[in-house]
Amino acid sequence: MTDIELPDGSPFGPDNLPYGMYSTGDGAPRVGVRYGDIVVDLALLLDDPVFAAPTLNPFMAQGPARWAEVRERIQAAIEGPVPDEAVHPVREVRLHLPIAVADYVDFYASEHHAANLGRLFRPGSDPLLPNWKHLPVGYHGRAGTVVVSGTGIVRPCGQRKDPGEAVPAYGPSRRLDIEAELGFVVGAGSALGERIGVESFAEHVFGAVLVNDWSARDLQAWEYQPLGPHLGKSFATSVSPWVVPLAALEAARVPLPRQIPAPLPYLRGGGHWGLDVDLSVEWNGEQVSRPPYREMYWSPAQMLAHMTVNGASARTGDLFASGTISGPAKHQRGAFIELTWGGSEPITVKGEERTFLLDGDEVAISATAPGPNGARIGFGEVVGRVLPAV
């Protein structure tokens, strides 16, 4: 048996305990929970067959009472000695996609981001479209290309049309960008025809991950009318390997910025689900942005209520992301197209003037949130390196 040592100030203390899938050697993925710098095997720790699955989905499907019960059992078990074979230093394991993604929806919930893109793409007109303050605008993305942090991001090819040219050309994207986002994972789904009200958010949502919604701005600009983004986004979406339980974010709950005009009744109430999460974006190891999640206009509870108000079902494994997180200040913008104002105002990264991503670049997004009694809750990070087009 082993006593796990928790490093001082670790953001993975007993109030966090995020879930993930890990493997060692050539072994199959297994469910683990992170405690300090250790991955603890849950099937071995708790002797529960639901943790013998190759994803978190069967456990997530069991619903909020089981999530709470298991969390308490982990908190109790992890303080004492745990079986040696359940203990792996996190640096010695391979981490996998934690969930089998059912549907993936990406929202557009930051007013600062939406207004910045409006100014860039529709100069001279209102930065926000008329619907923006009435509903959380969102669209479906490609679930099959959600990948775990560390997966190489091959520069996508596709059609792009330069403003001065009459016809599009085919080739690698020249405006490859990131979007720093928070993603929410549905554990307990809903039936077709059922609505998930804002007040029922915590009964359905299991936890949160970091998301990098890689975006090829040139492909996107040419393709997106009238049906929205497609190939400019569908080549890859990276998520962090650790799903932070919603219960670990209780101390991070804050009121939303004021919503004027007041939204329709189905989007009102349900308690505060603004979240005081601080993100950090590093470009080749240099911090270039600190997006504040607390600035988001729409809450994740409103996103889920909106997504199901038409009777659409939600499924275990559904992932919905916030859209780019941008604050009011320039150093709080969560996409390079905003940070560099469409590429017209380069920023300095490691001493070089930069706009969009070059081959070999690495982007790491990390985040923390307040926990109980002054502790910090860590999300870990979502990392990706750009590989040359093939």
Added chain:
Amino acid sequence: MTDIELPDGSPFGPDNLPYGMYSTGDGAPRVGVRYGDIVVDLALLLDDPVFAAPTLNPFMAQGPARWAEVRERIQAAIEGPVPDEAVHPVREVRLHLPIAVADYVDFYASEHHAANLGRLFRPGSDPLLPNWKHLPVGYHGRAGTVVVSGTGIVRPCGQRKDPGEAVPAYGPSRRLDIEAELGFVVGAGSALGERIGVESFAEHVFGAVLVNDWSARDLQAWEYQPLGPHLGKSFATSVSPWVVPLAALEAARVPLPRQIPAPLPYLRGGGHWGLDVDLSVEWNGEQVSRPPYREMYWSPAQMLAHMTVNGASARTGDLFASGTISGPAKHQRGAFIELTWGGSEPITVKGEERTFLLDGDEVAISATAPGPNGARIGFGEVVGRVLPAV
């Protein structure tokens, strides 16, 4: 043992043999093949464990050589006596969703449809947007709400804003519509970073289904800018229970309408994948439209090549649909918004003037295609009845 009798002129003869999932009594879904008016149990007919699965996906994943081999074995076995317990009249079984849908993408490949909607939504400007003839425009839909024919369609609620009003209201859709489409099912997927060229279409696509992409036009009109349709579509998408194998559509292959300007090289060649499929749309039992698939501008091989040209992977169970099928003539339009010109030109259905769908309405879309030697290949039908909003 039973000799199955094939009714004269049946569109489900030995050159068709579509696959589906059926059950009897309280039993679990089983893989069946349709022959005439009979469902033949494939696990019993062929003694192959891949057909003991609850969806077609494991068989579809085995790839084109296996699809061809199994098709030959079925064609041989079905002519002789088959085990009694493998034989069920189709009217006595329950039919289920034939595939586990991975990602669902909906295209917009009919020039007549796209131009009609352009005229309705953007009067006075070019009916087609600048990108339309350069790439097959498409977007991701909600995989989790793809339902099998016969599933009731609850009228969706959501936000709609009448042109004369300043703010949106919440309520049941007042402009509920259909879209008659053909859908293509990926059997053998592709890896992240791999492209599926137009010439490789038949190595990846297992077969085709009929699709009714139910659309709440009022929700859609208010929400769709700038990220595309979401709640106006995500409440339900119905598919026919029978997957017609691609091999059964060989005799239906026809050249596309001429594509001017010539598309970029990655969208050229690969043989003719225009398809001479005739659809029929019945509204409460009265035929109101006959959409001709042969009029589609973009081929399904071009759709799949485009969808993966950025390196996005395809998975077993991916479903991609053509978008509304509309021909040049009024009686060939595959959506009621086109048939009734935005509701301004009602049509007569069973003696009543009608525009959009009322509660209790039933829509049935069926289709046939030419088979070898003058035979017809049937798709069966996709049916849905509108239920009141809840």
